[in-house]
Amino acid sequence: MQNSQIPTSPIEDGDIELLEAFLDDELTPAQSLLLRDRLASEPNLAGELEQLRAERKLRANMFLGLEGGEEAIVERILAQVGPAVPDVAAKVSDRAGPTRLRLRYAMAAAACIVLGFLIGWMGAAGGKSNARASEAPYRVEILDESGQVMAVQKFQSLEKAREFSDDLQQWQIRQERLLNGQVTVHSAKY
Amino acid sequence: MAETTSDLFEKAVRLHSRRLLAIARAIVGSASAEDVLQQAILNLYQHRDRYDWTQPAGLMRRTVVNEALRLLRQPRMSLVADDHPGRSDSPARGMLDDEMIQQVRKAIARLPEHFRAALVLCEYENMSYVQIAEVLEASVPQVKTWLHRGRRQLAEKLKAFADERKLKDAK
Numbered sequence: 001m002q003n004s005q006i007p008t009s010p011i012e013d014g015d016i017e018l019l020e021a022f023l024d025d026e027l028t029p030a031q032s033l034l035l036r037d038r039l040a041s042e043p044n045l046a047g048e049l050e051q052l053r054a055e056r057k058l059r060a061n062m063f064l065g066l067e068g069g070e071e072a073i074v075e076r077i078l079a080q081v082g083p084a085v086p087d088v089a090a091k092v093s094d095r096a097g098p099t100r101l102r103l104r105y106a107m108a109a110a111a112c113i114v115l116g117f118l119i120g121w122m123g124a125a126g127g128k129s130n131a132r133a134s135e136a137p138y139r140v141e142i143l144d145e146s147g148q149v150m151a152v153q154k155f156q157s158l159e160k161a162r163e164f165s166d167d168l169q170q171w172q173i174r175q176e177r178l179l180n181g182q183v184t185v186h187s188a189k190y
Numbered sequence: 191m192a193e194t195t196s197d198l199f200e201k202a203v204r205l206h207s208r209r210l211l212a213i214a215r216a217i218v219g220s221a222s223a224e225d226v227l228q229q230a231i232l233n234l235y236q237h238r239d240r241y242d243w244t245q246p247a248g249l250m251r252r253t254v255v256n257e258a259l260r261l262l263r264q265p266r267m268s269l270v271a272d273d274h275p276g277r278s279d280s281p282a283r284g285m286l287d288d289e290m291i292q293q294v295r296k297a298i299a300r301l302p303e304h305f306r307a308a309l310v311l312c313e314y315e316n317m318s319y320v321q322i323a324e325v326l327e328a329s330v331p332q333v334k335t336w337l338h339r340g341r342r343q344l345a346e347k348l349k350a351f352a353d354e355r356k357l358k359d360a361k
Contacts, residue, residue, distance in 0.1 A: 026318065063310070073207070
């Protein structure tokens with residue numbers, strides 16, 4: 001092996017940083033020139049540069065693999081933020097757009113929670129869940145802005161249904177305050 | 191007819207979402223990336239009248255990175271290294287070692303959040319150290335350190351994986 005016959009000095013951490021800055025295009029022209037001279041005369045340094053390039057190529061391909069699938073997500077997000085709200089409406093009432101927006105957002109998040117409760121409750125009931133659900137005469141329905149039912153929770157008593165509904169409203173008020181910046185979350189635990 | 195702020199906003203979202211989503215995926219993982227993008231866009235939308243939507247790339251990128259880092263700092267929130275399916279139509283995909291790329295993804299997911307964010311902005315977004323420092327609210331030397339340490343950690347993890355694989359292949 002030719003390389004083994006040439007005396008080589010170990011690559012120092014500072015040299016690796018220099019090579020990284022070179023690949024990041026962060027060296028001045030003078031620094032680049034000096035480094036190029038060194039690369040021409042120090043094969044181990046040149047080898048290290050190639051190694052760094054190979055690692056970077058792997059990462060570049062990994063990053064490219066993260067792209068895609070955004071179309072459906074963008075449509076969902078735009079539907080949430082309601083960019084179709086005309087600017088005229090925003091001018092007439094400065095709060096009209098953001099208020100609707102927050103309510104819509106809060107409602108979507110609330111629906112997720114309700115669904116979670118529903119699944120948890122049905123799961124806890126085990127094999128009797130279907131029978132219990134069909135027997136429950138009181139329902140709390142979560143609607144979106146267009147009036148469509150997003151989730152349903154059933155209760156055995158009106159009192160329980162009201163309690164649940166009140167809790168949900170409180171949660172939405174908190175959520176709106178949070179979005180308004182009036183309060184800050186210090187813990188995600190409830 | 192001049193475009194309204196809402197028109198410009200929507201156009202900006204559509205134009206930049208591909209890269210913004212990839213940034214979010216790289217920082218928080220695929221499972222939470224949509225939430226990050228949604229919250230970032232929501233934040234921008236709420237204050238849309240304050241911004242210049244003719245040059246929105248930097249603003250949107252900064253908002254997504256901040257939202258991703260904020261999410262990672264929340265209690266009980268930890269990054270899960272998930273398997274984003276990636277682009278099946280990527281021409282490079284067939285030529286590259288998928289297993290190695292998976293390892294890179296997992297290794298990046300295990301880096302400290304600032305190392306990861308700096309790396310994404312530097313190598314995916316091709317931002318300068320100064321720009322990265324601005325987005326991450328850090329100094330340039332700090333950014334250099336994050337990048338260097340992040341890359342070294344990745345190299346060590348990948349070397350360990352490559353050695354392990356060589357050993358398996360030899361058996």
